[in-house]
Amino acid sequence: MSSYTKSTNFASKDNLTSGNPAKIVKGTEIDTEFNNIATAINSKQDYDSDLAAFALKTAPTGDVVGTTDTQGLTNKTLTNPTVTNYVETPFTANSSTAITLDLTNGTVQIITLTGNATITMPTATSGKSFVLFLKQDATGSRTVTWSTVKWPSGTAPTITSTASKQDIFSFFADGTNWYGVTVGQNYTP
Numbered sequence: 177m178s179s180y181t182k183s184t185n186f187a188s189k190d191n192l193t194s195g196n197p198a199k200i201v202k203g204t205e206i207d208t209e210f211n212n213i214a215t216a217i218n219s220k221q222d223y224d225s226d227l228a229a230f231a232l233k234t235a236p237t238g239d240v241v242g243t244t245d246t247q248g249l250t251n252k253t254l255t256n257p258t259v260t261n262y263v264e265t266p267f268t269a270n271s272s273t274a275i276t277l278d279l280t281n282g283t284v285q286i287i288t289l290t291g292n293a294t295i296t297m298p299t300a301t302s303g304k305s306f307v308l309f310l311k312q313d314a315t316g317s318r319t320v321t322w323s324t325v326k327w328p329s330g331t332a333p334t335i336t337s338t339a340s341k342q343d344i345f346s347f348f349a350d351g352t353n354w355y356g357v358t359v360g361q362n363y364t365p
Contacts, residue, residue, distance in 0.1 A: 180216035183208045270313075279306055287311065289318035296323045302351030310335060311342040311365060325356045336362045 184205040192199040267281035272291030279298050283306040287295075290313050298304075312318055316339030322332050325347070333356075336343050344359040 178216050178219045180213055183212055266309075277306075277308070279304060283307065285309070288313055289320070290315075292319045292321075294321040294323060295325075297325060297347070297354045300324070300349035300352055300354050302349060304349040306347055307359070308345045308347065309342050309365075310345065312337065312339055314339050316340065322356070324354060326353050327356050332356075333358045333361070338362065340365070 186201065189199050264284045265282050266284040266286050268286045270288045270290050271293045274294050275287055276296040277285055277298050285306060286309040288311040317337045320335050342363045342365050343361040346357045346359050348355045
């Protein structure tokens with residue numbers, strides 16, 4: 177791509193005295209300028225053809241996500257992404273009587289039992305899953321009653337009752353039910 181470069185400074189001719197032969201504008205000077213302009217124009221990108229192709233594209237809706245700024249991706253659909261070395265933010269709470277799990281807090285939940293408790297599951301949205309770390313406090317022997325969880329063989333696990341120990345559970349939803357799996361028990365945190 178070339179840029180237009182002026183060959184003749186026509187304005188400087190205005191300052192010359194009348195009768196000075198350099199004051200005369202020659203046809204070759206004008207022709208050279210027009211050729212320079214044509215060369216510069218013809219070597220530039222043809223925006224008409226690009227615009228025709230661009231006009232066929234469908235513009236995205238919603239918030240635009242930049243490549244260098246930080247923005248949330250709430251309610252975006254990612255298809256086949258590769259995520260490397262990510263970190264989930266764990267949600268931590270204590271509970272003595274009732275726990276209503278809320279996945280808007282995160283999909284890693286760490287609950288310390290400070291009394292016997294009933295755990296109420298969130299809405300079973302198809303495709304949702306989360307991990308629950310269930311810890312005994314320093315007293316231990318706390319029990320849990322699970323609300324609306326389907327367990328293998330229809331039997332809820334007996335949680336570790338030892339003081340300051342924890343069990344890890346994983347849950348998966350099919351849109352109607354939560355299915356629970358014991359990942360491991362009797363861990364020392």
